[in-house]
Amino acid sequence: MRPEIRLALAAAAALAIGVACGEPYARLAAPYYAAVARLLSVGHPWTIVSVEVKPGTKSPSPELQLVGDVRRRTKDLHAAGRIISHVQVGEAVETPVVFWTLVLLWPAISRRQLLLRLAIAIPVFLGLEAITTAIQLMHSMAEVSAILAGEIDPVTFWEHWSRFLEGGGQFVLASGFAILVLSSTKWSTVASSRQLCAAYS
Amino acid sequence: MSVRSTKTPLGFALKFIVSFAVLFGVFEASRGSAFERFVVEDLILVPTTDLINVVTPKEHATLVGRVISSPGSNLNVTRGCEGIEMFLLLIAGIVAYPASWKQRTLGLLFGSAIAYGLSVARLVALHYILRYSPSAWEALHGLVLPLGPIILMALFFMLWTARATRPSMDSGTRAA
Numbered sequence: 001m002r003p004e005i006r007l008a009l010a011a012a013a014a015l016a017i018g019v020a021c022g023e024p025y026a027r028l029a030a031p032y033y034a035a036v037a038r039l040l041s042v043g044h045p046w047t048i049v050s051v052e053v054k055p056g057t058k059s060p061s062p063e064l065q066l067v068g069d070v071r072r073r074t075k076d077l078h079a080a081g082r083i084i085s086h087v088q089v090g091e092a093v094e095t096p097v098v099f100w101t102l103v104l105l106w107p108a109i110s111r112r113q114l115l116l117r118l119a120i121a122i123p124v125f126l127g128l129e130a131i132t133t134a135i136q137l138m139h140s141m142a143e144v145s146a147i148l149a150g151e152i153d154p155v156t157f158w159e160h161w162s163r164f165l166e167g168g169g170q171f172v173l174a175s176g177f178a179i180l181v182l183s184s185t186k187w188s189t190v191a192s193s194r195q196l197c198a199a200y201s
Numbered sequence: 202m203s204v205r206s207t208k209t210p211l212g213f214a215l216k217f218i219v220s221f222a223v224l225f226g227v228f229e230a231s232r233g234s235a236f237e238r239f240v241v242e243d244l245i246l247v248p249t250t251d252l253i254n255v256v257t258p259k260e261h262a263t264l265v266g267r268v269i270s271s272p273g274s275n276l277n278v279t280r281g282c283e284g285i286e287m288f289l290l291l292i293a294g295i296v297a298y299p300a301s302w303k304q305r306t307l308g309l310l311f312g313s314a315i316a317y318g319l320s321v322a323r324l325v326a327l328h329y330i331l332r333y334s335p336s337a338w339e340a341l342h343g344l345v346l347p348l349g350p351i352i353l354m355a356l357f358f359m360l361w362t363a364r365a366t367r368p369s370m371d372s373g374t375r376a377a
Contacts (some may be wrong), residue, residue: 011356061338090342092238093344168286172221176215181216
């Protein structure tokens, strides 16, 4: 089968899976997003209260919602404001759909290479989820902090990153990191084959 | 210009990410300028509204700022929804891939035409979904309509790379 046709079929199947499994995936991933958000909050006057899939604020469709408290200073005990930020379930599932379609679609020369590829892909994917959906969920906390610090209409680094993700960056990162995984496993397989040949010669 | 066939996929991925980030940064810097208004409003939103009215004259769609408004719906085209990312992805992909300038120019010309058509078609589809099937809005707006056109662009890019690589094989044979 021609690669373009294979990609088209795989993409259609991935989109269908993404639409059908968007909500279950978001529910499954919510604790991970919460853990990442808590990790990123270290050193900031932010407290992550919850990350859950809930009915949308503007529509009945479910969405990922982060509830967080923002304090004026790190040592303050009481929150100066509470934020509720949300990401559409469809947006949250974009990263896994693109990343795993590319990683799994690419033909592997052996079962060993496929396993190695999966072993590298899982931590890369977790990192990718942290810098995409998790940051999309919590970027408004930085904005609230800046407002509390006296800035008027602040555009923080987090906001710039969020705009980058919304403007196509999420797809670029998901596909770029997938290619990175595919390249690294290719090199690893070649390197280990050479070592094996050297050992037997 | 000869084609450099020694590029690795990793090199392509890094160049693609960096090129996209630079292009995105440049376009973001132009937000609010006459150029940005011309691209988003005059080149994308006005023809989209006109197309809706040509296909379905009863819609009486009008463009109010960046909202495609009709008696039954108001489609607010926000940052990241205009379809600009398809052009940026196309340019970044073509810049990152090793090809001759002729192939790059052809890729940009044909690719831009496809990206433009997809951008307008996507907004038209969003208008009709919002108007006639709001229950399908979330699934289509959140995943299918942002990603579908990008996948079609990726297919175009694959076809272009297959075509752009062919001369390098020919030149390689001649050189040998």
